[in-house]
Amino acid sequence: MINKKNLIFLGAPGAGKGTFSALLLEKYPLVHISTGDILRSEIKNGTELGKQAAALMEKGELVPDNIVAGMVRDRLAKDDCDKGFILDGFPRTVNQADLLEQALQDIGRSLDSVVFFDVEDELILKRLTARISCKDCGEIFNRIFHPPKSENECDKCGGGLFQRPDDSLETAKERLRVFYDNTRPLIDYYAGKGLLLAITETQKELVFQELEKELA
Numbered sequence: 652m653i654n655k656k657n658l659i660f661l662g663a664p665g666a667g668k669g670t671f672s673a674l675l676l677e678k679y680p681l682v683h684i685s686t687g688d689i690l691r692s693e694i695k696n697g698t699e700l701g702k703q704a705a706a707l708m709e710k711g712e713l714v715p716d717n718i719v720a721g722m723v724r725d726r727l728a729k730d731d732c733d734k735g736f737i738l739d740g741f742p743r744t745v746n747q748a749d750l751l752e753q754a755l756q757d758i759g760r761s762l763d764s765v766v767f768f769d770v771e772d773e774l775i776l777k778r779l780t781a782r783i784s785c786k787d788c789g790e791i792f793n794r795i796f797h798p799p800k801s802e803n804e805c806d807k808c809g810g811g812l813f814q815r816p817d818d819s820l821e822t823a824k825e826r827l828r829v830f831y832d833n834t835r836p837l838i839d840y841y842a843g844k845g846l847l848l849a850i851t852e853t854q855k856e857l858v859f860q861e862l863e864k865e866l867a
């Protein structure tokens with residue numbers, strides 16, 4: 652059982668934020684808020700916001716703070732977030748963290764814990780460039796660490812698998828640089844607030860065990 656339910660998942664791209672959100676969601680009724688997923692669905696739907704975001708995302712750059720913070724604020728204001736929530740991939744800058752704090756105050760919510768998945772760069776790049784996902788259900792696979800049973804088909808729903816364009820080696824390296832420049836300062840930011848929980852384990856089962864223990 653976990654008692655800490657209002658969570659931020661922090662970490663470089665490919666550190667496991669999406670994977671462990673999905674595993675936690677299988678067991679606990681939390682709301683998963685991934686700014687990357689929301690932006691990708693805006694792009695898919697051809698919205699104005701999606702058009703603005705697409706060019707930045709293709710290059711591995713960040714979408715402006717006020718845009719993502721507004722999206723998250725609207726989502727957190729919904730009643731279903733009373734059950735608890737995982738913010739996956741947000742905040743990514745200190746300014747976003749400040750905007751989040753303001754939003755939480757306005758809405759009357761607070762954070763219980765900020766989980767930092769601390770994974771070495773070499774493993775990150777290996778994971779990112781081998782990552783593939785299902786275009787229908789979003790299930791994540793990895794050609795090296797978690798291959799699908801049949802090469803181009805999702806184990807769960809049979810949908811086709813694809814590589815995210817921003818998971819190419821060049822863009823993955825740029826996203827890692829963006830993480831160090833913009834997001835890493837959040838580790839001290841949340842440590843200073845006594846909210847940080849760092850996980851250095853990288854093996855899937857052990858990470859999940861540690862996560863549950865720490866969030867109990």
Ligand code: AMP
Nearest residue numbers: 686687708711712713714719740741743
């Ligand atoms: P993700 O799926 O979390 O790796 O995000 C994919 C891309 O979406 C990032 O490389 C950014 O271009 C954009 N993005 C997602 N979340 C944020 C955020 N909190 N702030 C700015 N850009 C974001």
